[in-house]
Amino acid sequence: MASGGYDHPAYLARQVVPLHVTVAGASGTSGTHAFPMAMRLRNVSAIVRVAGTSAGAGHKADVFVGTSSVGSIALNTLAAFVQSTSGDLNTLVPAGTKVYTVGGTDATGTCEVCAEMHVDATTGTWS
Numbered sequence: 001m002a003s004g005g006y007d008h009p010a011y012l013a014r015q016v017v018p019l020h021v022t023v024a025g026a027s028g029t030s031g032t033h034a035f036p037m038a039m040r041l042r043n044v045s046a047i048v049r050v051a052g053t054s055a056g057a058g059h060k061a062d063v064f065v066g067t068s069s070v071g072s073i074a075l076n077t078l079a080a081f082v083q084s085t086s087g088d089l090n091t092l093v094p095a096g097t098k099v100y101t102v103g104g105t106d107a108t109g110t111c112e113v114c115a116e117m118h119v120d121a122t123t124g125t126w127s
Contacts, residue, residue, distance in 0.1 A: 014117065014118045016116055019114055021113075022046075022103045022110050024107060024110050027104065029102050033100070035096075038094050038095050038123035039093040039120055040090065040118050040119070040120040041092075041115055044085065044116070045083060046075060046083065046084055047081060048111050051108070051109060052109025053106060054104065054105065058106040059075040059104050060075055060103065061075065061101040064101065064102060069102075
């Protein structure tokens with residue numbers, strides 16, 4: 001049976017973690033989560049719930065780990081139920097560190113956000 005940091009399924013299998021639905025309006029913070037062990041944030045996906053009216057940076061979801069921005073998902077004027085991703089972020093989320101998004105300035109646009117993550121094998125053992 002697998003037991004080490006590189007062969008245990010918790011380190012190998014990526015999990016989809018639903019985060020939240022963003023709030024509309026001026027740079028609102030949404031869905032803060034923290035995990036009891038160090039995680040590796042790989043990709044963040046957003047599906048538009050309510051279409052935005054702003055092109056460019058108006059309708060977006062900036063991804064934060066702690067106080068650092070690690071990526072962004074541009075949603076612009078995408079229609080409802082259209083999906084977009086951040087691309088591979090490959091970012092360490094230390095145990096207890098918050099993960100959240102900050103929206104753009106669009107007054108109406110919202111999206112549902114989920115993250116692809118796995119337990120980080122470089123920061124200790126999983127029990």
